[in-house]
Amino acid sequence: MRVFYTLLVFSFCIMSCTSDVIGVVLENDIYSYRVTQMINDHEETKSDFLEKYLNEDSFIEYSGEMFNGKQNLIKVWKSEFYFFSNVFFDNKEVFTTFNKDRSYTTIFKGNWNAKGNFTNNTYKVYSFYEFKWKYNKICEIHVHWNNEPYYKEWNKLMKSKEYE
């Protein structure tokens, strides 16, 4: 009987280990809550939550561009408000995955909406953010979106400078 039970437990463990599952999806967890707060902060042109949870040696990958270090990252995050105002997100979705390597990744996606400060254009850009957590702090942020609004505002700014 003991052998039977041992085999049963052993097969249960083997079955769980050979699964193709690489993580579980969590909702209403602490990491999703923090990212939601960061995004809410961002809409109010604040970055308190981001500063609180950023690791000193964190880095951000912003549509292929890399920025290293907490202060650099905050500068990049805040630079948005030089070019845009009325920033808000719609169709927000946030969840966290608890990965097989015991790490956490929070995913935020939504439409980024804003008004260009130089062109007065309004923009809507589908954007996707990945926040990687390590020891309760964010160590990596990956942002996927189309930089087109930045180029348009930058071009307009440069043109206005030409006539000064």
Place this chain on the structure above:
Amino acid sequence: MNRLYFLFLFLLISCSNSNQIGVVKNSDNRSLKLVTFINEYVDENYKTLDSIFSDSVHLNLNNRLYKGILKLEDGLELYHQIYSEISIDSQFLCTFYLDDGSIKTFQKVNFITKNKITRNVGSIRSFFEYKWSDGYVVELNVVFDSETLNKEEKLYKNSLKNKPIGN
């Protein structure tokens, strides 16, 4: 018997999470289909498109909306008209199976491209979100920095205008 009961109870408690709303996989059938799709796209092969995408698939390409598998194929071919070479530098994908029955795949791909006209080599970092229903992709959202592509497309179109007639 009691010991076994407690062992199973422990395993169940440790595995369960009240906040859990689904699981993530990357070697399931859907994930593998999309790896094949991207690899075939690079080789200009669209044979498996109709086994992956629904005929009326909704496409959102950097917030530009299109509908239908033919539009998708046209779009995919366009990049091969602009670029002489497209290869994949790196890719990552995973499929989310949520408890409410919804299934979606996220795929990140870094493409290396070579312009047919200028011979410029560049990279396009793209993000794909696929939504599945009844075994087919019914919605595809793609986001990438369009600046490079716009420039290359302009150069390509200008080169067509300057092409001598009859050649």
